[in-house]
Amino acid sequence: MKEKYVGNVNISRILNRPSSSPLKESPAKPLYKGQTKRLKSFPKKSPIASPKSLTNDLNLKYNPKHSLSQEIINPNQRVQSYTANLFSNAKFELDWSIYEFKNLPHNRQAEEVEERDVEEASKPQKKTTPIYDPRDYKSLPEVIFLGRCNVGKSSLINALMDKPLARVKRFAGLTPCLNMYNIGNVVRLVDSPGYGVKGKPWQGDLTMQYIREREQLRKIYLILNAHLGINEFDEMILSQLVDSKISFDLVFNKVDKISPSQRRTHCDQIVDHLLKSVKISKLMRPTLHFVSCNDDNTRSLSGISDLQLNIVLSSGISGRFTR
Numbered sequence: 001m002k003e004k005y006v007g008n009v010n011i012s013r014i015l016n017r018p019s020s021s022p023l024k025e026s027p028a029k030p031l032y033k034g035q036t037k038r039l040k041s042f043p044k045k046s047p048i049a050s051p052k053s054l055t056n057d058l059n060l061k062y063n064p065k066h067s068l069s070q071e072i073i074n075p076n077q078r079v080q081s082y083t084a085n086l087f088s089n090a091k092f093e094l095d096w097s098i099y100e101f102k103n104l105p106h107n108r109q110a111e112e113v114e115e116r117d118v119e120e121a122s123k124p125q126k127k128t129t130p131i132y133d134p135r136d137y138k139s140l141p142e143v144i145f146l147g148r149c150n151v152g153k154s155s156l157i158n159a160l161m162d163k164p165l166a167r168v169k170r171f172a173g174l175t176p177c178l179n180m181y182n183i184g185n186v187v188r189l190v191d192s193p194g195y196g197v198k199g200k201p202w203q204g205d206l207t208m209q210y211i212r213e214r215e216q217l218r219k220i221y222l223i224l225n226a227h228l229g230i231n232e233f234d235e236m237i238l239s240q241l242v243d244s245k246i247s248f249d250l251v252f253n254k255v256d257k258i259s260p261s262q263r264r265t266h267c268d269q270i271v272d273h274l275l276k277s278v279k280i281s282k283l284m285r286p287t288l289h290f291v292s293c294n295d296d297n298t299r300s301l302s303g304i305s306d307l308q309l310n311i312v313l314s315s316g317i318s319g320r321f322t323r
């Protein structure tokens with residue numbers, strides 16, 4: 001089969017994900033046949049919108065049933081306080097920086113590593129790929145953050161944990177590999193290298209292989225730029241995710257960059273454009289999160305608390321975490 005790239009991302013094999021994948025969903029009819037149907041799915045006005053909120057009104061409008069800020073559906077109190085506690089108090093550390101998929105602990109390929117003499121870890125490896133002994137780590141559910149270079153993937157991980165552990169820079173192409181952050185030994189957040197003109201083909205291959213093959217993967221969050229809108233690379237990745245029936249949510253970041261008076265109209269246009277360019281099926285309809293990683297905003301007003309809850313629910317975690 002001819003290899004096909006979206007910028008640095010080889011998308012030709014994404015359709016070959018094994019059918020046992022937990023992310024697979026059954027095929028569905030297209031949701032958006034016409035204007036009427038779409039308007040029905042996304043009500044015109046949000047029921048409640050705090051004038052002070054940065055993203056709440058957007059989150060309420062597009063996900064009236066999901067938002068923490070809305071009391072229509074009050075998620076189980078226990079899950080809610082567990083989430084708040086986890087993201088405020090759990091230990092947050094970088095477990096692995098993965099340059100080669102085969103070196104990722106707890107996957108099928110990594111079993112070879114497990115059986116290998118651990119002395120190998122001390123031998124010099126090509127590039128800077130460390131070898132991790134899987135016995136030192138617990139296998140945990142994982143969620144990955146995808147997005148083009150500079151969209152704010154690493155910033156989002158820091159905002160979720162309220163700690164500047166992931167490296168962030170103004171220039172694009174900073175995160176070179178899959179960085180896997182352990183949250184309290186109950187879940188891992190995976191930061192990925194950005195796609196687009198600054199990305200490299202091997203980074204795209206690595207990310208796509210992770211998505212296709214990683215059994216611990218529970219959810220993909222595709223980060224988009226709420227200010228600049230989606231570009232051709234985003235559209236291509238989105239189409240591939242939709243075609244391959246991989247479950248994902250969309251996170252519109254940098255909402256703070258849009259002037260408050262324009263915010264609603266601006267985001268409506270972006271969502272309209274997105275729905276026109278990508279056919280998203282009813283069953284896999286993603287939640288649309290609107291967030292800002294800007295320090296000036298509190299987590300609840302910048303959509304971060306909603307996203308935290310979504311991560312907890314998607315990963316199915318509720319057990320004790322390490323502080």
Ligand SMILES: Nc1nc2c(ncn2[C@@H]2O[C@H](COP(=O)(O)OP(=O)(O)OP(=O)(O)O)[C@@H](O)[C@H]2O)c(=O)[nH]1
Pocket residue numbers: 147148149150151152153154155156167168169170171172173174175176192193194195253254255256257291292293294
């Ligand atoms: N105003 C604003 N700036 C943001 C926001 N999120 C991220 N940034 C800025 O965007 C730039 C890129 O952020 P990163 O988190 O490094 O982006 P990335 O997607 O990880 O980039 P790569 O690792 O290069 O792919 C930095 O200057 C951040 O401060 C946001 O919500 N609002």
Ligand SMILES: [Mg+2]
Pocket residue numbers: 153154155167168174175191192
């Ligand atoms: Mg980064």
